[in-house]
Amino acid sequence: MTLSAQAYLVRGGAGAIAGVQALLEKEGIEIERNPDIYTRAYTAFVMDDARELRERASLRSVGKHGRTFVIYAPTIPADAQNVLLKILEEPPAGARFYIIVPSPETLLPTLRSRMQTLELAHDGHRKSIIDAKAFLAAGNKTRLDMLKPLLEKDDDDRRDLAGTITFLGELEKALSCDVGLRQSHIEGIRAVYRARKYITDRGAIVKSLLEQMALLV
Numbered sequence: 001m002t003l004s005a006q007a008y009l010v011r012g013g014a015g016a017i018a019g020v021q022a023l024l025e026k027e028g029i030e031i032e033r034n035p036d037i038y039t040r041a042y043t044a045f046v047m048d049d050a051r052e053l054r055e056r057a058s059l060r061s062v063g064k065h066g067r068t069f070v071i072y073a074p075t076i077p078a079d080a081q082n083v084l085l086k087i088l089e090e091p092p093a094g095a096r097f098y099i100i101v102p103s104p105e106t107l108l109p110t111l112r113s114r115m116q117t118l119e120l121a122h123d124g125h126r127k128s129i130i131d132a133k134a135f136l137a138a139g140n141k142t143r144l145d146m147l148k149p150l151l152e153k154d155d156d157d158r159r160d161l162a163g164t165i166t167f168l169g170e171l172e173k174a175l176s177c178d179v180g181l182r183q184s185h186i187e188g189i190r191a192v193y194r195a196r197k198y199i200t201d202r203g204a205i206v207k208s209l210l211e212q213m214a215l216l217v
Helices: 016-026 047-057 078-089 132-137 140-146 161-176 183-198 206-216
Strands: 007-011 037-041 068-072 096-101 116-118
Touching: 007 016, 016 037, 016 068, 016 096, 047 068, 047 078, 078 096, 132 140, 132 161, 140 206, 161 183, 161 206, 183 206
Parallel strands: 007 096, 007 116, 037 068, 068 096
Antiparallel strands: none
C-alpha cells in the first residue's frame, strides 16, 4: 500500500498505532529513534493538545520523509476538532497525520472530509464491557444498572468515554441488524446517535445522555 495522502482517519483503539507503524516501516520510514515521528495515545484529546500538535507540525523535519504524526484519541471535543480542521485545511509542507479514533462517526463531517479513510487488517479495537444484545433484551431498570460501570470515574475524576463510545457503536450495530422490522428500532438508532454525538462535548451530562438513551432504545 502506498500512503500518498496527507491525513488519514483510522477506526480503532490504541492498538491500531502498531498497525500504522508497520505500514510506515514498509515505506522505509524508521520508527525507532526517529525525531520526525510523533506518536501518542491520549486519554482525551483537548484544545491544548490540538494547539500543541499544530505547533509541532509547523517545525521543519530532520529527514527526507517529512514529519509524521500518529495520534490515538478516544474522544475529541468539538473545539479541539475545529483546531484539527484548521491544521488539515492548510497542512504544513511534508507533514502527514494519522488520526485514530474508536468511532469516526463522532467527528465533524467537515473534519472527516479532510482525511482519507485507512482500514487496517487488525485495528486494535477494544470490546465493550456491556453486551449490546443483552442490554437490548433487558428491562429498563436492568439497563440502568448495566450502565453503572460506564458512569464510574477514575482517580483523576474522569469517565471512560472511550468505553462509552465503543458501547454505543456496538449498540447501534445491534439495532441496525433489525432496522426495518419496527419503527421503534429506528427511534432507538436515533437515540444512540444523539448520545454518541454529544457525549464528548464539553459540559455534556453523560449520565443523563446515557439514561435517556437507555429508556428510548
